[in-house]
Amino acid sequence: LTLFKEKKIKEAISFPFGVVTLTRMFFEGKEHNDKDAIKKMEKFLKSEFGKVSWIQNQHINLVGIGGSARNCARIHQSLHQYPIAGVHGYTMEQSDLKEVFQMLKKSSRDTLTTLDGLSRDRVDIILPAVSVFNVLFDMIDATAFTFSRKGIREGFIMNQIAKKYPKEFNKTNVLQDALRHLANEYKIEESGANQRVKLAESLLE
The missing domain is CATH 3.30.420.150 (Exopolyphosphatase. Domain 2)
Known part of the structure; x- marks a missing residue:
């Protein structure tokens, strides 16, 4: 704990x-x-x-x-x-x-x-x-x-990688990295997703 x-x-x-x-x-x-x-x-x-x-x-x-x-x-x-x-x-x-x-x-x-x-x-x-x-x-x-x-397990692996590539994992961008991972997993095109976000935001203005 x-x-x-x-x-x-x-x-x-x-x-x-x-x-x-x-x-x-x-x-x-x-x-x-x-x-x-x-x-x-x-x-x-x-x-x-x-x-x-x-x-x-x-x-x-x-x-x-x-x-x-x-x-x-x-x-x-x-x-x-x-x-x-x-x-x-x-x-x-x-x-x-x-x-x-x-x-x-x-x-x-x-x-x-x-x-x-x-x-x-x-x-x-x-x-x-x-x-x-x-x-x-x-x-x-x-x-x-x-x-x-x-x-x-993942934390240990990330720690080992970060020793050689310190910029690879940024602990301040955890949410952004998680969203990007989900987008990749479900084959969501980033440019298309960004456009949908803009359209949604315009509807809320």
Whole structure:
């Protein structure tokens, strides 16, 4: 868990548990949605996160990376027929996270194995993952939950490239670079897109 401010790391901590560990600790031999196990797990998470003072009441965006965050976003996209699956930067409100959590809690394991957006290898661990996001959201007093398709692997590669080509990645142009990447991925011609922007702006004048 890392706290960024003004694009710089301010704090960081690694907890001695992940979703697989949480599943073993609280759901061993139980259903994936066992109410008592969920209650004990949430109490444990609040206790562990509560030991870290800089987590509390930050009122900033909570950004999730990795497979669990990706699956959480995809499930929400599936529930709402979102037309572009897996888009980097997909943002959810706290009510959206709770919606996904409640759906997972009410669903049988068989239902989860066929759920759009959920990888089969994450059926048993997705509920603890979303629970972590929910508890963190509360404790941070987050403004939103955002899925980042770029994670530690991409960050490491970019860091290595930047050592040789320092101008290749500009951290002040993250949004612009992300939009350009989306445009390339969906074959959007930049000149045509710019013209449509001008037309839209003229309509709003």
